Structures are given as C-alpha cells and as structure tokens.
Amino acid sequence: MSRLLKEYKKIQTTLSPNSTHHNNNDDDEFNQIITYLHPISTSDLTHWQAQIKGPQGTPYANHEFQLQIECPPTYPIEPPIIHFQPLSMPHCNVNFQTGAICLDILEKQHWTPAWNLMTTMKAIWILLKDPVPDSPLNVDIANILRVNDQSAYNGLLNYYLSASPSPSTTK
Template identity: 45%
Template sequence: MDTVTKRLIKEIKNIQNSPNEQIPELHPISDDDLLEWKAVILGQEDSYYKGGRFELAISVPKTYPIQPPKIRFVTKICHPNVHFKTGEICLDLLKTEWSPAWTLQSACMAICVLLTQPEPSSPLNCDAANLLRCGDELGYKSLIQMYVNMYAKQQ
C-alpha cells in the first residue's frame, strides 16, 4: 500500500476522533477514491462570514503529503483571496509554504482563518480586495454578507 493511502486512512481516523467545530464535514466523497475529499467549513462568529456554510472540494495528489492538496471553494464566496468563479484559493500555506506535517484538517483550519484574515495585497477577487484596500469596511461587509446570504446560507 502506498504512503498516501496509509496517511489518508490515519487522517480519517484522526478526524473522527477529534472533530473540529469549524469543520463539520471532512471526508472522502466516495469510499472507492480516497483522493477526492469534500469539506464544509463554517464562517466564524466574529467574521463577516457568520452564518455561512461553505463547501470545499479537496483533491489530494499522489505525492501527498510532500505536495500540498488542491483545495477550492465549491460554494460561491466573495473573498479577496478566492477566485469568485473558479473558487481557487490563494493561500501560501497551500502552495509554497506547505509542510508535510500538515494535515487536511489543518489545511481546512487555515482556510477558516483566511476567511477572518483576508490578505488584500495578493488578491484573486480584485473587487473585494479594492474595497478593503480603500478602507470601505461597510461596503466590504455588505458585499460579503450579500453573497453569504445568496449562496452560503445555512439551512
């Protein structure tokens, strides 16, 4: 059995034993393919994404954990570092700053933190980033909340 499978099985057990409130769902999409995962993260209470429920699609490369997993948003989200159409996430932890000691759970945690702490200097969503850079907090907040209400409302 290859290393990636072993590692992912351990991670599944880990997630089952120590679930995270922020990440109500994190599991492989189907039992046959361990490399495609689905995750759901919740917007934190103190952020503008409060009440939002965002689905993530995780694609684990065969070289994991040496290479980082590919994570993108399935739910539409308005965030300076997330591409609005493709859901691509610009997060150094998922690219250059990845470390093999990280897990899928910790990667999802990093995304949760990214929601509260956007980095407008390297934007994928220029509109949102510009609002933030210009200091239009109110505009930024209402824009985000509109999209949360449109796409990510919790049922």
C-alpha cells in the first residue's frame, strides 16, 4: 500500500493549484488535464474519484468528466479498474450505459506497473482526443466516425453532452 500512499502525496503536490514548486512541464501538463484526483476517503486509498477536462479541439472541450477508480489489492502489479460516470460519456471506446472504458493499458496484458494513476488519467484523456473506432464499445458513434461524417459526429456528441447529467462546472 505504500505505493498508493506515495502516489497520493505526489498527486497532492503536483495538482495543488497554489503550489509554487511545480514549475516543470510535466506537472503543468497534468494540471491541464486533471481537475480533481482524490481518494474518496483518506482512510482507504483503494477508491478514488477523478475529474478530467475535455481536450480542446474536440466536442468534449469545455466539458468535464467524472471517473471512478478502484485499485485492486494487487495494484500496481495489476491495473486499476476505471469507469466513467454512467450515461455521461459519449465516446466510441466507452460504454455509454456503464461508463466502461476500452483501453489497452487498462487490461492486464498490456498494463505495466510503471504506469500510475496520473499517467493513466492522461492516457484516458488522450483516448478522448484520439478515439479508436476499430474497437468500439459504442457502435453508433464508431460508425459515424468511420464514415467520417464530422457534422453528424459533432451534432450527436453535443446533443449527448448537453443532455447528460455530467457535472456542469464548465467554465
């Protein structure tokens, strides 16, 4: 468990908005992506909650998305289990109903212990930027992406995103 404790401390220093000593680029980048990454209760570091920003230049821009993180007792040998808030994420690699994410590094086979919660958040953020329609969980969106119908894609996503009960902390 000392690994999660260390991560927790690292996350606190990296993501704290008023912290002055994070002047390296990596930390800045994480601050651009992650607005919130915290254990649900500080007495149990296996359950976390996170919120990431939608990448600019995508329909997700100016929206924020909540994630549930669960670290198995074998973490970091085994990957954390991560879900979006159900019914909040219209994305071809996310199951809209459950929020389950299809991402290779979240599978046992491709996960390596060198990843941590922050880098994983970044990987999910990159998935928002570059959807992979060839292994879809949301077939409808993947099909629109495949035929490259940009206006339909944007329209559909905007419809979902405006209707979804996701946190309305848009700026």
